[in-house]
Amino acid sequence: MKRTEIKHALQMQESEIEINVKGWVRTKRGSKNVAFIALNDGSTIHNLQLVVDLEKIPESALANIHTGAAISAIGILVPSTGSGQKVELNVHQITLLGAASPDEYPLQPKKHSLEFLREKAHLRYRTNTFGAIARLRHAMTFAIHNFFNERGFYNIHSPIITGSDAEGAGEMFHVTTLNLENIPRTPEGKVDFKQDFFGKEANLTVSGQLEAELAALALSKVYTFGPTFRAENSNTSRHLAEFWMIEPEVAFFDITDDMDLAEEMLKYLIDYAIEQCPDDLAFLSKRQQDEEKNKKAEERSMELLEKLNFVRTQPFERISYTQAIDILRNSNYNKKGKFQYPIEKWGADLQSEHERYLVEKHFQKPVIITDYPREIKAFYMKQNDDGKTVRAMDVLFPGIGEIIGGSQREEEYEKLLNRIKEMDIPMESMWWYLETRKFGTVPHAGFGLGFERLMLFITGMGNIRDVIPFPRTPLNLEF
């Protein structure tokens, strides 16, 4: 008999029909005459209640059915006589597919800490929280492709392995087939990469941006959506060594077009989550509200759906770095010395506490900061005429901080070349990037959206290790 997914079973209008469901047992409750099994198959956060009449099915058939076991059940779908659900399955045949020893199966029908579940990452998909996150992660992936496809963007597969070591976004992981026990050396004593697989030094990419720019300068509107790798020793709830990034790149776009695109995309994605995943969001909202009860009143954040709706409907505030510095310098926080790093002079990078003040206290909505000092930004950003700033833009979100970083790119060959020299970036590996500025260069812009940071915002989770199935962080590679 063909399997019916629980998501569909729960939505069926006709009653009194025979169906076969398969899934994993969440709880089993028994009394003398009847046993109840809550079954979940991942198709939805909701369980189907199986009702087992112990006069028809011997209790011995249920003996090895415990929390975590996989079963198949055939029965008649009927309106429920209990109050917790609309329909339930009157089971007349039940088969154990895979047992889960109650002595060893670590997940119990109770609340577990996220820290505990990180150590059981191979099983945590089976919890309501991680099931909901997995479904939302899929929905957001799909929505991103949808968003760009609807607007005529082409998806570009930028390479994972790169020969460029100057993408300017952080420390890189080496890729090599050299024998690490016996590394070949040049006469000068350096590693002889000529003997390596590619005949030169290779790394995992930190960004698909440079390749996306090449594509944009031919196809006009492109985006990448792939894994990126950073070997930074970052130990925070907002950083991963392996994370997914969305990087649109558009020819003939200036910085304002770029900001418009970023804002439209983020709002589209929030819309999509609210429309397509109401049950999972409702669960995560309730989860978050339970967590909030343990916090002090002033640390509590907005309810998840309220927060999503709020961000969806508010225009993002757009200010320049210079305006941001003025606001911060004149803020009561600064005057009362509440900042750990007081605002002193123009030119310093904004600290997390400053970004949080602007987003969460001053404007109380997402903020886009533009035109940062050139000294604190990457080499490829378009230089403004003032000689001090570049056309960069960062989108800051409440509770997350920087969710998007982008810029209009420097399209003038001489200016880009000078900047590369100023910043001591090795030019040999960048010749192909520079050539795009020699042949038919045009103004263009793009940005990078951290997919897991988006997931933090959408799910209301607090730690980035919980919105990716198998997080890669320093000293952590168990799964």
Place this chain on the structure above:
RNA sequence: UCCUCCUUAGCUCAGUUGGUUAGAGCAUCUGACUGUUAAUCAGAGGGUCGUUGGUUCAAGUCCAACAGGGGGAGCCA
């Protein structure tokens, strides 16, 4: 990498100024229960108190190192 906190039963935690045999709730097992909703009720089993070393008549409790984890900072997405 820096600062800070934590590590006691399968899980979440309590454990007094260092002092007999280390506790609770949930989970598990056994029994009871005519339909439960993370069922309920009764009983049982379950611990080298993260590891190593030190102080002390005496260490879960004090000190040190190491390991693992949380929160914050930097780097950024």
